[in-house]
Amino acid sequence: MVCRRGCRKSVNREKSMNWKLRKKHEALLSRERGFVKKVWGTGCAVCLAYPNVYRVGMANLGFQTVYKIFNELTSFLCERVFLPAAGDGAESAVGAGEMLSLENLRPLRDFDILAFSVSFENDYPSILKMLELGGLPLKAQDRNEKHPLVIGGGIALTLNPEPLADFFDVFVPGEAEEILPAFARSYRQARQKELGRRELLYDLQTQVPGLYIPSLYNVDYLPDGKIERIYPLAKGIPQKIKIHSIKNIDAFCTAETVSSPDSEMADMYLVEVNRGCPHLCRFCAAGHVYAPPRFRSRQSILEAVDAGLKLKNKIGLVGTAVSDHPELAEICRYIAERGARAGIGSLRLDRLDEKTAQMLKTGGIETVALAPEAGSQRLRDLLRKGIIEQDIIDAAKMLIEKDILNLRLYFMTGLPSETDEDIDAIIELVKKIQHTAVSVTHGQKKFRRITLSINQFIPKPRTPFQWCPLADVRVVGRRIRKISQAFRKDKQIRILTGVPKWDFVQALLSLGDRRTGDILLAAHRLGGNWTRALREVNINPDFYVYRSKGTDEILPWDILDVGISKKALVREYLKMPAANEDKTAEQADFTPVF
Ligand code: SF4
Structure with a gap:
């Protein structure tokens, strides 16, 4: 057997990496208690991804909660995947579709849904890495009916999902316990109707309150780079996504x-x-x-x-x-x-x-x-x-x-x-x-x-x-x-x-808008070289990081209403003596770091 380039050695290497990864997964699973392994092919398949290594992801209660919610739904099956640790087979098998789920050892492309649980902005680069390792197109617009729907939730995406807007099909912000089952129900019904991807997304946005499908919204910018407006691209979908917290936990x-x-x-x-x-x-x-x-x-x-x-x-x-x-x-x-x-x-x-x-x-x-x-x-x-x-x-x-x-x-x-x-x-x-x-x-x-x-x-x-x-x-x-x-x-x-360099990157990814996704993509393509990425992409990162924003500005995350009144936040902000000093620092702080 030879690979597409006719190289037998490369195929053997991939096979051995695959074997190593399978062994590692089996060993991890054999030491776990409480995992669920359903029979493959019996329901909608969700691969729950944590953009960090197993050791870290398994200590995250939010991640574990999503695993439980999906597996409790009889028509769903949920398996897990983590960022490969150094030395794992998949680490070096970029693009080879070598990321395998833990339970049934399935490649990511076999799933209906790939669901990321994201708690920290510094894990964003790992999301792109995992998509690539799974052999999936990085950008949502390049995926089609054959690809899993890429969804994401967690506190980082509830605070501000916009820097990842180009890479996700669906955001599920807020607390998972009520919205995830509602999403799963609507997803299943939409699948039964055999809708195309675009129709499916529209259907989900109209049927599930609290979901946010970024491709159904557009952002216009002012000449100075600030946001002019964020608006829906289709009739019947909300101007703003309202997120409810669970009353009785x-x-x-x-x-x-x-x-x-x-x-x-x-x-x-x-x-x-x-x-x-x-x-x-x-x-x-x-x-x-x-x-x-x-x-x-x-x-x-x-x-x-x-x-x-x-x-x-x-x-x-x-x-x-x-x-x-x-x-x-x-x-x-x-x-x-x-x-x-x-x-x-x-x-x-x-x-x-x-x-x-x-x-x-x-x-x-x-x-x-x-x-x-x-x-x-x-x-x-x-x-x-x-x-x-x-x-x-x-x-x-x-x-x-x-x-x-x-x-x-x-x-x-x-x-x-x-x-x-x-x-x-x-x-x-x-x-x-x-x-x-x-x-x-x-x-x-x-x-x-x-x-x-x-x-x-x-x-x-x-x-x-x-x-x-x-x-x-x-x-x-x-x-x-x-x-x-x-x-x-x-x-x-x-x-x-x-x-300090990572603090700057974290601030950029915390406070950025959709355009900062280009910097993230460049950093990914350049193997994590942020200095070069910031230099090569024609976006001034200081605009997001070192600029004091006006309280009347539309902020990237304003599309989601998480229930805190902006007026109340403004009141608190203006109570701080430092608030006024920040405003005068606008120009002085406008210096590139890298
Ligand atoms: S609001 Fe203050 S006390 Fe409460 S969790 Fe945050 S830092 Fe801690």
Whole structure:
């Protein structure tokens, strides 16, 4: 047997890669519990894709929820695919259609639907990579009836799907539990009518409230590059897509469906506790996009806990405001009484009291993450963090008194109106926490470590900061170096930081419109060389990243109405003293980075 180019060696290589990939998939599946393998050919086939490696994707509760929803539908079958890790066969088989689903080892082109679950903008390049590895056309307009329908959901696409508009046939924004079954019903009915692809898309857009089919909408631009209008291209489809949040989250159990020892969170059984957040910090996308805050009842959480305890002895309680759950202590006690441990994804430091600290200690937790976010009170107020320095010191003291001797502190730099004094305030605050730790332990117990996680602030759509520019990555780099210098000889302080280049790219993909898809495509074609892609594509990235937007502008993501009033966001934005300073910085910040 020879390949199309007549090369026997190449065919043999592909065969051996295929074999390697199959073996790897079989091994992964053999270690999993809870996966579903339906008989191929018995229903609409969905391949659920996570644009990152298996280890990361399997720790994502949203991804697992979509898997469960589709497989619970009798007329659907759902399998999984992940970004190949380095060394996997498919990694080097570009275009050869070598991406195989985990369960039935089917190539992507055999599925009716390819569904991406997308949580992070930095995973966008992997979406294009996976489409290519699957042998599918990257652009929606180049696909036809023979190709799977490429759909996407997840928080990143709910915040702003526009940079990916050219690559997706359908966006399914918002919370999946209600909209996905509605989509599946309409998709099946449309298929029975044997509609062509274009008719199918139109049918879905008219039948399923909350779906967004980007090819059915057009965007006009003003001469200065801003958006003039976004409008539907056909009659009978909504001007704006309204996304509803689920009223009763107890109606669905959102917990780990498939357990795998190869997942990032292998030791924990994940249970969702809440959605939304009552604090609405100004920078936080999750707090705003999943409003209003909703908490699961203790009863429904404990049912999920009981199921989890049959598999693991650690329960990971996840959500945006876990420590705000009114019955958190009782839930943790329930877990402890059964000889198991609880892990808490996020802990608001002003919610930490003796009871919670003791519960963390009993739960065997050795490291706790706290998020002061900023060093100065001025910036914490700007973020609407709702905490003062004493809250931070008290929280650290309480944890150390309970022998929790590793602290992780989250800070952001590059916040609107930030100055060098605010950076000095981070250094001062860390020193105060360290001093508190040492004095509490009286030198008798070894206080271990403070890990500082310092990330550049990236303005997110649907928050009051959505009109703010990104701070110059070079300035932020200098400020992070200042913090690193301050602790360079201190072995108790470890500093973790992001990469400025990726912060810029993340901001571009967060704040971009449809045109930024061209940059993403160029970066893909150039093997991930963003510097060249930004140089070669005739689009100024600073227009999206370093420009302060006017509150009267049409923003790319305005096509989706997620339920937060833009007026309310404007009010919050204008309350910030920094808002006006940003506007005057419009020209000064307009300098290319690459
Ligand atoms: S407390 Fe945390 S989850 Fe809630 S709004 Fe603030 S940053 Fe977001």
